[in-house]
Amino acid sequence: MNIILLSGGSGKRLWPLSNEIRSKQFIKIFQKEDGLYESMVQRMYRQIRRVNADATVTVAASRTQVSSIRNQLGSKALISIEPCRRDTFPAIVLASAYLADVEGTDPEESVVVCPVDPYVSEDYFGMLNQLGELAQKGEANLVLMGIKPTYPSEKYGYIIPEGTGEISRVSAFREKPDAETAEAYIARGALWNGGVFAYKLNYILQKAHSLIDFTDYHDLFAKYETLPRISFDCAVAEQEKQIQVMRFAGEWKDLGTWNTLTEAMEETCIGDVRMDETCSNVHVLNEIGIPILAMGLKDVVISASPDGILVSDKEQSSYMKPYVDSIDRQAMFAEKSWGSFRVLDVEPESMTIKVTLNPGHRMNYHSHRNRDEVWTVISGTGRTVVDEMEQSVHPGDVITMQAGCRHTIIAVTELKLIEVQLGKEISVDDKEKFPFEFE
Amino acid sequence: MNIILLSGGSGKRLWPLSNEIRSKQFIKIFQKEDGLYESMVQRMYRQIRRVNADATVTVAASRTQVSSIRNQLGSKALISIEPCRRDTFPAIVLASAYLADVEGTDPEESVVVCPVDPYVSEDYFGMLNQLGELAQKGEANLVLMGIKPTYPSEKYGYIIPEGTGEISRVSAFREKPDAETAEAYIARGALWNGGVFAYKLNYILQKAHSLIDFTDYHDLFAKYETLPRISFDCAVAEQEKQIQVMRFAGEWKDLGTWNTLTEAMEETCIGDVRMDETCSNVHVLNEIGIPILAMGLKDVVISASPDGILVSDKEQSSYMKPYVDSIDRQAMFAEKSWGSFRVLDVEPESMTIKVTLNPGHRMNYHSHRNRDEVWTVISGTGRTVVDEMEQSVHPGDVITMQAGCRHTIIAVTELKLIEVQLGKEISVDDKEKFPFEFE
Numbered sequence: 001m002n003i004i005l006l007s008g009g010s011g012k013r014l015w016p017l018s019n020e021i022r023s024k025q026f027i028k029i030f031q032k033e034d035g036l037y038e039s040m041v042q043r044m045y046r047q048i049r050r051v052n053a054d055a056t057v058t059v060a061a062s063r064t065q066v067s068s069i070r071n072q073l074g075s076k077a078l079i080s081i082e083p084c085r086r087d088t089f090p091a092i093v094l095a096s097a098y099l100a101d102v103e104g105t106d107p108e109e110s111v112v113v114c115p116v117d118p119y120v121s122e123d124y125f126g127m128l129n130q131l132g133e134l135a136q137k138g139e140a141n142l143v144l145m146g147i148k149p150t151y152p153s154e155k156y157g158y159i160i161p162e163g164t165g166e167i168s169r170v171s172a173f174r175e176k177p178d179a180e181t182a183e184a185y186i187a188r189g190a191l192w193n194g195g196v197f198a199y200k201l202n203y204i205l206q207k208a209h210s211l212i213d214f215t216d217y218h219d220l221f222a223k224y225e226t227l228p229r230i231s232f233d234c235a236v237a238e239q240e241k242q243i244q245v246m247r248f249a250g251e252w253k254d255l256g257t258w259n260t261l262t263e264a265m266e267e268t269c270i271g272d273v274r275m276d277e278t279c280s281n282v283h284v285l286n287e288i289g290i291p292i293l294a295m296g297l298k299d300v301v302i303s304a305s306p307d308g309i310l311v312s313d314k315e316q317s318s319y320m321k322p323y324v325d326s327i328d329r330q331a332m333f334a335e336k337s338w339g340s341f342r343v344l345d346v347e348p349e350s351m352t353i354k355v356t357l358n359p360g361h362r363m364n365y366h367s368h369r370n371r372d373e374v375w376t377v378i379s380g381t382g383r384t385v386v387d388e389m390e391q392s393v394h395p396g397d398v399i400t401m402q403a404g405c406r407h408t409i410i411a412v413t414e415l416k417l418i419e420v421q422l423g424k425e426i427s428v429d430d431k432e433k434f435p436f437e438f439e
Numbered sequence: 440m441n442i443i444l445l446s447g448g449s450g451k452r453l454w455p456l457s458n459e460i461r462s463k464q465f466i467k468i469f470q471k472e473d474g475l476y477e478s479m480v481q482r483m484y485r486q487i488r489r490v491n492a493d494a495t496v497t498v499a500a501s502r503t504q505v506s507s508i509r510n511q512l513g514s515k516a517l518i519s520i521e522p523c524r525r526d527t528f529p530a531i532v533l534a535s536a537y538l539a540d541v542e543g544t545d546p547e548e549s550v551v552v553c554p555v556d557p558y559v560s561e562d563y564f565g566m567l568n569q570l571g572e573l574a575q576k577g578e579a580n581l582v583l584m585g586i587k588p589t590y591p592s593e594k595y596g597y598i599i600p601e602g603t604g605e606i607s608r609v610s611a612f613r614e615k616p617d618a619e620t621a622e623a624y625i626a627r628g629a630l631w632n633g634g635v636f637a638y639k640l641n642y643i644l645q646k647a648h649s650l651i652d653f654t655d656y657h658d659l660f661a662k663y664e665t666l667p668r669i670s671f672d673c674a675v676a677e678q679e680k681q682i683q684v685m686r687f688a689g690e691w692k693d694l695g696t697w698n699t700l701t702e703a704m705e706e707t708c709i710g711d712v713r714m715d716e717t718c719s720n721v722h723v724l725n726e727i728g729i730p731i732l733a734m735g736l737k738d739v740v741i742s743a744s745p746d747g748i749l750v751s752d753k754e755q756s757s758y759m760k761p762y763v764d765s766i767d768r769q770a771m772f773a774e775k776s777w778g779s780f781r782v783l784d785v786e787p788e789s790m791t792i793k794v795t796l797n798p799g800h801r802m803n804y805h806s807h808r809n810r811d812e813v814w815t816v817i818s819g820t821g822r823t824v825v826d827e828m829e830q831s832v833h834p835g836d837v838i839t840m841q842a843g844c845r846h847t848i849i850a851v852t853e854l855k856l857i858e859v860q861l862g863k864e865i866s867v868d869d870k871e872k873f874p875f876e877f878e
Contacts, residue, residue, distance in 0.1 A: 296755025
């Protein structure tokens with residue numbers, strides 16, 4: 001079976017743990033049985049693998065998310081890279097064309113599409129298999145998962161089924177209603193539309209060719225920016241007559257705000273946190289290296305990352321977007337395909353960064369026009385290449401690089417270094433990459 | 440006139456802005472007319488100077504506070520250094536002996552003693568002068584300031600005056616009563632004991648010699664550790680028959696907890712802070728380089744320093760001590776006589792620090808047994824001395840120092856550097872100082 005995982009946008013409502021370059025699905029907040037933490041994408045991928053070890057999983061993601069996906073899933077998952085954001089229909093078509101034209105998937109095979117970010121119980125994954133099998137049978141062109149509502153939500157779309165059975169034809173779709181209308185829908189057996197569905201690969205490719213002028217995956221990729229922003233529901237689901245819905249009554253939580261996200265947390269505290277016994281319904285997520293003490297609070301979420309610190313009433317936190325938009329600064333932490341970096345200090349004419357390289361990985365071979373750099377290796381071993389000169393490095397070694405010089409570092413073991421950047425115009429854009437021929 | 444400013448202890452109830460090495464009196468939270476911030480000790484010193492430009496001010500402080508006092512007051516104030524903490528009677532005797540034996544103060548001159556940490560209006564300083572003049576007149580051996588109570592506090596000691604005039608003989612002292620008793624005291628005209636009093640220098644020296652066996656200041660300093668811990672009230676005030684109290688009805692606030700401290704703040708936010716309009720009675724003090732967003736909170740104080748982050752109901756914050764005691768870690772920020780440092784990163788076998796040297800200042804000439812160090816100058820100019828070799832330094836210069844090598848840096852302009860420490864046993868105690876002969 002083929003599964004396309006839709007990796008969503010940046011999730012500003014989960015600031016400061018998510019930002020422009022670190023989306024909410026990569027935050028490690030779910031504790032596993034072994035005590036370690038995993039992110040939404042890691043949890044979803046692990047759960048899929050446990051139930052369906054043979055599934056081909058393709059993550060549909062923006063270019064900026066590729067480093068985080070490689071960092072968190074390794075090279076196991078396929079990635080369909082979206083050159084820019086164009087809503088779910090173009091994203092699903094691109095990933096489907098990728099499966100057909102790059103991976104050579106049989107057009108008669110079924111594909112299950114699901115978002116990467118809900119918090120779900122294990123039976124959800126059995127249901128994904130059933131959706132795929134139902135699509136394969138071909139009784140309908142499109143098979144949706146309908147989630148049994150737990151309350152008359154105003155945030156979700158509703159699917160109105162024709163009957164009350166486990167599997168039913170779809171009578172209609174309804175967009176986010178008010179609570180009263182939602183209650184009436186639910187009384188008629190309506191289900192939440194969680195954006196989970198299955199089809200035969202061929203079906204969506206034909207649909208795509210009828211709506212978009214393209215030859216194959218590579219052509220589609222090249223003209224991706226010219227595609228209209230349109231959702232899969234609008235472009236396909238709401239037009240389709242041959243459509244079924246399968247009822248899902250297991251656990252399903254949308255984790256888009258701090259209020260819902262903290263509900264899904266196993267523990268109240270992550271990281272170095274002290275909380276006194278007068279706190280109630282308080283969650284603290286601490287990703288920075290200094291302790292947090294919480295006392296006498298009620299219904300509050302505290303979240304600290306290198307980008308900032310949020311202290312908010314849980315309900316109120318859903319209104320954070322305009323405030324977060326007003327915080328205009330570079331991301332202070334980022335995961336890269338080769339490891340991660342964290343900004344330690346910013347001065348008008350210098351910046352100090354801690355760089356961690358994973359074993360066997362290296363940075364791009366690159367140079368900067370307007371800044372000198374100094375590396376001090378603090379742990380691990382590896383080798384540097386500076387203007388074609390190779391050198392093995394160990395803790396305590398110092399490498400100085402003038403502006404214009406080409407440089408990289410390759411980690412043998414995990415390697416950490418302190419990088420001091422010096423110059424009048426320090427910018428992430430001041431970077432020229434070169435081919436690396438020193439493997 | 441002579442004023443002895445008693446600089447108190449570490450003030451753990453104001454964590455994370457105060458800690459073992461940074462006492463509450465050195466936190467810069469009071470905004471001056473010019474928009475800059477000053478600390479309790481700077482504010483108190485400035486206010487004293489404004490009312491009495493000629494007063495000799497001696498700060499009685501522990502050894503660990505000397506760097507901060509020099510950093511904040513420069514060399515203007517005298518300092519009586521307590522070799523260890525021994526409560527107010529030994530501290531006052533030591534400072535008085537310092538005035539007599541080191542500064543050569545006439546024993547007939549009056550001395551006014553006051554704590555460094557209350558938040559007071561300007562008329563308080565006129566009252567200090569009056570106390571000194573009254574002591575000089577010699578109608579009584581000891582003249583106290585009695586603060587007109589604003590509520591029946593259970594936290595303060597009370598002075599019961601004989602009469603109701605501005606100046607009166609003292610009838611009795613009463614220690615922290617319950618609220619009901621406090622109300623009865625206040626009905627009888629009782630005043631708070633704020634620890635402010637005046638005497639002739641000779642009086643306290645005679646008293647000291649009758650209770651402690653010592654010859655002069657230097658002898659007392661040498662045996663300071665053997666002195667009993669006893670308060671001035673117990674040892675002197677409560678025994679004295681010839682004692683007066685002068686009524687003070689101006690503003691006086693004890694700033695010992697976050698609840699009282701935030702009441703004295705001019706603004707609700709210090710540092711990089713966003714607060715939404717649903718917050719009420721919220722104060723945020725942000726001393727770290729990342730933004731804080733506060734939403735939907737009520738009666739909360741948020742305080743962030745390199746040592747940690749407090750988020751607390753204001754009332755509840757007064758119970759923080761056991762939690763703060765459980766946070767066992769080195770201070771991440773400190774003011775030194777020559778500037779300041781901040782810990783940026785801690786790893787098992789390395790530590791990265793940002794050092795700021797004030798113009799014209801230098802570190803001790805020193806070496807470390809168990810760690811190598813690397814300096815990268817990020818701003819300013821100066822010169823280094825490494826194993827007797829002098830070198831002038833500028834931004835971008837890197838200085839590497841092996842364990843055992845003697846080194847220092849002298850700032851010409853303000854100079855900032857990144858110091859990477861490398862070794863298996865990094866400790867603040869691993870430091871040997873040497874005489875510096877390269878001025």
